[in-house]
Amino acid sequence: MKRVRSTLQISPLRAIALATCCLAAPGLALAQDQEAQTQQILEGIQNGERVQIQLPDPEEQLPLDDLRKFTEVFSRIKAAYVEEVSDRKLLESAIKGMLSDLDPHSTYLAPKDYEELEESTSGEFGGLGIEVGMENGFVKVIAPIDDTPAHKAGVLAGDLIIKLDEKPVKGMSLEEAVKLMRGKPGTVLTLTIMREGESAPIEIDVTRDVIKVTSVKSRMIENGYGYVRITQFQAETGRQFRQALTKLEEEYGGDLDGLIIDVRNNPGGVLQAAVETADALLDEGLIVYTEGRIQSSRLRFSAKAGDIMEGTPIVVLINGGSASASEILAGALQDHGRAVIMGTKSFGKGSVQTVIPLDETHAIKMTTARYYTPEGRSIQATGIKPDIEVRPAELTELDGRPFFTEADLSGHLQGQDEEQERLERQQQAETPASAAERDYQLRSALNLLKGMNILNRRDQGKNK
Known part of the structure; x- marks a missing residue:
């Protein structure tokens, strides 16, 4: 009507x-x-x-009949509930109910929750080290955070936690489950997990610890090819990302031949940090925009002039644990054709939450907008689809050399680099497998960059 x-x-x-x-x-x-x-x-x-x-x-007036119903329920609980309940507790429960029934990400932040949220965005907090949500009444692992107790114990993105110690999760709120997972460092929590592909529940013991998240890690994965791992987007991630790229180029002694950005199992974080990271690699254009009902939730973020990598080929690795701010970065670089997105489809969290302080110790976290990639794609519940799908796999190295070669024949003519090749084969056999050799997706990204680099050099040679 x-x-x-x-x-x-x-x-x-x-x-x-x-x-x-x-x-x-x-x-x-x-x-x-x-x-x-x-x-x-x-x-x-x-x-x-x-x-x-x-x-x-x-239709826009306050529903007086429903308000009367609310006060009636309030007074009935006060008068007849089996135990006496304070007005404050009832009102806080009502606020929690209003928010939690909207979507999985809107919530009321009591003093402890508010403090923990601030800690998580600053990079240090206590617990297991997993980003979680709710699915069908169970706690679902969005992503384990690198180098945390959960990650080291073998918890994987997509795991459904059905019990915490001996307490069934079914019927708990997400807030109640998170409180049980947090605890004194050094204490052990047993997670009972349902995992895709497993017929029976798995029990994993995780020792709680103070979680210190290093947002950006970097290294040379091979001569000329840099690797940057972003574990979570925090307030300083954009600055740390730029520093990591500068450090890699200094270590190599010039412009890199290729760069891998790994945001697998990155649960997201601060929106502005993702924008700053994308801005470092884009010379111009829209990065992301948000749309909501109120004017303050309609924002547009654009890149400033200057690509710090000056066109160096980039591959971004994503998976089902890449959520929120990770998807903003991947979507922006994908739409601008600045990077090849590789891996598996991302989590699909395309909404923006705003933390609204109510006083010094209380706040609400409320979904206020959806975000869109530069080309207007909303990834809410659909995720970012990789340009090249590469599923994780276990690698088994096979000896690809022939049974014997010319060099094995008695009395063969000496080759020009025969001795050098023999030494290289011996060294390769004695060297432990690198991260790229153990990680199939990472290895695929590196091989793609090498191929792109070869083609670029050939094109440059033709143009001379």
């Missing part, structure tokens, strides 16, 4: 009476709007004008 706002032409005396009723009747409009409307009416009356009044839309 189409909504229609009614307007009436009334005389000055009638206007006074109606204005008085509007101000006295609760729930008809916001007080500020009523005050402004009343002032406009009075000014019109003083000028002897006929005044036009806009009546409030009945």
